[in-house]
Amino acid sequence: xxxxxxxxxxxxxxxxxxxxxxxxxxxxxxxxxxxxxxxxxxxxxxxxxxxxxxxxxxxxxxxxxxxxxxxxxxxxxxxxxxxxxxxxxxxxxxxxxxxxxxxxxxxxxxxxxxxxxxxxxxxxxxxxxxxxxxxxxxxxxxxxxxxxxxxxxxxxxxxxxxxxxxxxxxxxxxxxxxxxxxxxxxxxxxxxxxxxxxxxxxxxxxxxxxxxxxxxxxxxxxxxxxxxx
Amino acid sequence: xxxxxxxxxxxxxxxxxxxxxxxxxxxxxxxxxxxxxxxxxxxxxxxxxxxxxxxxxxxxxxxxxxxxxxxxxxxxxxxxxxxxxxxxxxxxxxxxxxxxxxxxxxxxxxxxxxxxxxxxxxxxxxxxxxxxxxxxxxxxxxxxxxxxxxxxxxxxxxxxxxxxxxxxxxxxxxxxxxxxxxxxxxxxxxxxxxxxxxxxxxxxxxxxxxxxxxxxxxxxxxxxxxxxxxxxxxxxxxxxxxxxxxxxxxxxxxxxxxxxxxxxxxxxxxxxxxxxxxxxxxxxxxxxxxxxxxxxxxxxxxxxxxxxxxxxxxxxxxxxxxxxxxxxxxxxxxxxxxxxxxxxxxxxxxxxxxxxxxxxxxxxxxxxxxxxxxxxxxxxxxxxxxxxxxxxxxxxxxxxxxxxxxxxxxxxxxxxxxxxxxxxxxxxxxxxxxxxxxxxxxxxxx
Amino acid sequence: xxxxxxxxxxxxxxxxxxxxxxxxxxxxxxxxxxxxxxxxxxxxxxxxxxxxxxxxxxxxxxxxxxxxxxxxxxxxxxxxxxxxxxxxxxxxxxxxxxxxxxxxxxxxxxxxxxxxxxxxxxxxxxxxxxxxxxxxxxxxxxxxxxxxxxxxxxxxxxxxxxxxxxxxxxxxxxxxx
Numbered sequence: 001x002x003x004x005x006x007x008x009x010x011x012x013x014x015x016x017x018x019x020x021x022x023x024x025x026x027x028x029x030x031x032x033x034x035x036x037x038x039x040x041x042x043x044x045x046x047x048x049x050x051x052x053x054x055x056x057x058x059x060x061x062x063x064x065x066x067x068x069x070x071x072x073x074x075x076x077x078x079x080x081x082x083x084x085x086x087x088x089x090x091x092x093x094x095x096x097x098x099x100x101x102x103x104x105x106x107x108x109x110x111x112x113x114x115x116x117x118x119x120x121x122x123x124x125x126x127x128x129x130x131x132x133x134x135x136x137x138x139x140x141x142x143x144x145x146x147x148x149x150x151x152x153x154x155x156x157x158x159x160x161x162x163x164x165x166x167x168x169x170x171x172x173x174x175x176x177x178x179x180x181x182x183x184x185x186x187x188x189x190x191x192x193x194x195x196x197x198x199x200x201x202x203x204x205x206x207x208x209x210x211x212x213x214x215x216x217x218x219x220x221x222x223x224x225x226x227x228x229x
Numbered sequence: 230x231x232x233x234x235x236x237x238x239x240x241x242x243x244x245x246x247x248x249x250x251x252x253x254x255x256x257x258x259x260x261x262x263x264x265x266x267x268x269x270x271x272x273x274x275x276x277x278x279x280x281x282x283x284x285x286x287x288x289x290x291x292x293x294x295x296x297x298x299x300x301x302x303x304x305x306x307x308x309x310x311x312x313x314x315x316x317x318x319x320x321x322x323x324x325x326x327x328x329x330x331x332x333x334x335x336x337x338x339x340x341x342x343x344x345x346x347x348x349x350x351x352x353x354x355x356x357x358x359x360x361x362x363x364x365x366x367x368x369x370x371x372x373x374x375x376x377x378x379x380x381x382x383x384x385x386x387x388x389x390x391x392x393x394x395x396x397x398x399x400x401x402x403x404x405x406x407x408x409x410x411x412x413x414x415x416x417x418x419x420x421x422x423x424x425x426x427x428x429x430x431x432x433x434x435x436x437x438x439x440x441x442x443x444x445x446x447x448x449x450x451x452x453x454x455x456x457x458x459x460x461x462x463x464x465x466x467x468x469x470x471x472x473x474x475x476x477x478x479x480x481x482x483x484x485x486x487x488x489x490x491x492x493x494x495x496x497x498x499x500x501x502x503x504x505x506x507x508x509x510x511x512x513x514x515x516x517x518x519x520x521x522x523x524x525x526x527x528x529x530x531x532x533x534x535x536x537x538x539x540x541x542x543x544x545x546x547x548x549x550x551x552x553x554x555x556x557x558x559x560x561x562x563x564x565x566x567x568x569x570x571x572x573x574x575x576x577x578x579x580x581x582x583x584x585x586x587x588x589x590x591x592x593x594x595x596x597x598x599x600x601x602x603x604x605x606x607x608x609x610x611x612x613x614x615x616x617x618x619x620x621x622x623x624x625x626x627x628x629x630x631x632x633x634x635x636x637x638x639x640x641x642x643x644x645x646x647x648x649x650x651x652x653x654x655x656x657x658x659x660x661x662x663x664x665x666x667x668x669x670x671x672x673x674x675x
Numbered sequence: 676x677x678x679x680x681x682x683x684x685x686x687x688x689x690x691x692x693x694x695x696x697x698x699x700x701x702x703x704x705x706x707x708x709x710x711x712x713x714x715x716x717x718x719x720x721x722x723x724x725x726x727x728x729x730x731x732x733x734x735x736x737x738x739x740x741x742x743x744x745x746x747x748x749x750x751x752x753x754x755x756x757x758x759x760x761x762x763x764x765x766x767x768x769x770x771x772x773x774x775x776x777x778x779x780x781x782x783x784x785x786x787x788x789x790x791x792x793x794x795x796x797x798x799x800x801x802x803x804x805x806x807x808x809x810x811x812x813x814x815x816x817x818x819x820x821x822x823x824x825x826x827x828x829x830x831x832x833x834x835x836x837x838x839x840x841x842x843x844x845x846x847x848x849x850x851x852x
Contacts (some may be wrong), residue, residue, distance in 0.1 A: 208801075
């Protein structure tokens with residue numbers, strides 16, 4: 001990962017307010033192809049807001065987000081939705097699985113949205129669930145899964161479309177430490193195997209240690225960038 | 230007890246906007262319910278005899294027509310109660326959490342029940358009292374009424390808050406039992422058996438209605454009351470039928486859906502078929518009544534105009550009666566549509582965190598709103614069709630009886646379609662909420 | 676850390692010579708500081724002196740001649756006693772980072788900048804250890820010893836974060852005395 005190559009995703013001088021509180025005050029970050037970047041900082045430092053802006057989920061009030069020559073901050077909502085289906089994958093602390101759908105259907109959903117037939121989508125979803133060790137829970141619904149199993153399902157859903165960037169917001173936040181370590185190991189190794197870059201938001205140094213590089217946010221600004229390996 | 234009243238008031242005042250919606254809409258529902266009930270009670274208390282009541286071309290003067298009006302008012306109570314039931318669900322997640330919090334803080338189950346009952350009871354009272362004033366004013370406009378009438382009105386007005394309080398206690402039974410609240414939804418198992426029960430209840434109710442009309446006089450029963458019970462049973466049966474349809478449709482479609490929106494809607498229906506069924510009962514009842522009414526009106530009007538044997542005043546009397554019935558059906562439709570819209574809006578609000586997650590993950594809002602509409606549309610279609618057949622049967626039966634020879638009241642045909650269409654429109658009015666409430670800020674973990 | 680008990684423990688699985696003991700130690704305890712051969716030799720001599728181990732004989736095996744040791748019965752008893760005994764939880768608080776912060780305050784240095792640099796160094800080491808343990812095919816001993824170090828580094832980091840937030844109070848307290 002040499003610093004001379006163009007970044008895959010770049011945020012510059014982002015400004016974003018939630019009501020009267022400023023979440024971001026000129027934060028910048030660059031994500032290169034295939035790297036794992038951790039965004040850390042105390043709670044309220046704007047980590048999640050930075051991730052939401054870079055994933056095109058939130059529109060920043062100021063600054064720009066570039067993804068491969070495309071300006072995400074001025075893009076249409078439809079284009080952004082399409083991008084999130086094809087090029088991006090997201091993993092949150094919880095809640096990205098639809099409670100009424102089986103695990104397989106949850107993972108198959110992004111493929112079906114892209115026009116893949118149900119049978120084909122379910123077959124590929126099954127493969128990914130097997131890869132993450134939850135193939136035997138394929139027909140269970142999220143409410144019947146342990147936290148670790150549900151997060152593995154979420155990883156499968158994020159990676160099934162072969163995204164170029166995976167956005168992970170406190171992916172281990174609801175897990176005990178062993179399950180958290182396992183989910184992180186699987187996320188990073190699967191992303192490396194498929195060449196996806198990962199933007200990882202966490203307050204936990206042990207989770208951040210899975211990254212190649214770290215950006216620390218304080219008061220809505222990227223205070224320190226460190227640690228290219 | 231005063232402490233509980235204070236607590237209930239504190240909770241109501243400190244609660245967020247969504248709960249104010251519940252309070253406000255519950256009061257509106259209670260206003261309608263108490264109004265209909267009080268008016269019905271006032272009219273029913275005039276036993277026998279002919280009175281001069283200067284409303285609606287003298288429609289209230291004679292006992293025969295009064296019975297019809299009482300029935301119409303009682304029938305209006307059914308969609309109103311359905312609407313009240315929907316209102317109780319607005320912000321229910323928050324209320325449940327608060328009640329569970331009270332239990333954790335050491336309140337006894339009895340106390341929590343009392344506070345919950347007081348909250349709802351107060352909202353209902355806030356609606357019922359103005360309704361009593363309106364009815365009272367209308368009665369005084371006629372003249373000095375007997376004491377029995379006042380007693381009837383007062384009991385009808387008091388009954389609404391009491392019923393509301395009881396319903397909220399029943400709704401909270403699972404939350405109250407455990408301080409951790411009703412976090413896990415129990416899976417209710419219902420299969421073909423309940424569907425058959427539903428059909429049986431509907432059939433029995435219709436039979437009861439026919440028998441009631443034919444023999445009520447001989448048995449000394451009030452025909453309106455028997456018919457009201459019959460329609461209430463039809464409504465209950467309709468919940469069953471609609472719920473079973475929802476479950477069946479959900480199961481069938483979930484297995485083979487190719488479209489993501491259909492898949493999501495089908496799995497939701499399979500998971501909780503009764504959520505939709507509660508509102509649908511009122512819709513189905515309304516479809517039966519509206520279709521039947523349209524058929525009867527056509528036949529009656531043809532008869533009135535063609536025969537020429539009625540003097541103009543008497544014609545006015547009948548037309549006013551029909552128009553009033555039409556107005557009642559229209560009010561019923563409005564209330565039902567409001568319930569459908571509230572139900573759809575609450576469905577979105579309660580799931581907004583999950584929906585926000587889907588939007589963030591790239592599921593287009595289009596797909597989600599289509600899924601939400603399908604949740605209403607899928608189970609409603611067969612149920613409305615069934616109800617339309619029932620209504621048409623009534624209309625045809627009446628028209629044939631009046632006209633001699635089989636007559637199909639063709640004007641009734643578009644009615645079920647209109648009901649179905651307006652219901653979908655009502656559900657669609659909740660869709661802007663998807664854009665407004667389903668935002669990434671919901672994803673922030675605190 | 677008691678090197679003599681660890682060597683006794685390795686001997687309890689069968690007689691062995693000094694070089695073999697060093698190799699098995701480094702293998703069994705990855706990420707630990709590797710044993711120096713000289714240290715192995717002097718420790719073995721002391722074990723013999725205390726009658727916890729004895730010389731079994733010599734073994735040449737084609738190469739240079741090596742002394743083979745084995746544990747005595749006393750040695751086995753001592754080993755069992757030691758293994759069952761709890762380790763004293765942090766009897767003395769030896770915190771080099773804290774000492775450096777206090778010294779920086781006393782000498783008018785910049786403790787905040789120091790803490791940031793220390794944090795970066797800790798993070799870099801944590802990333803390194805995480806790489807080691809997530810390398811495909813890493814055995815459980817490697818994972819567990821890396822986890823042990825990671826937990827301690829993480830604890831240091833948390834301590835540094837709370838200390839950095841309270842530096843002004845600490846400075847007032849240190850300079851007042």
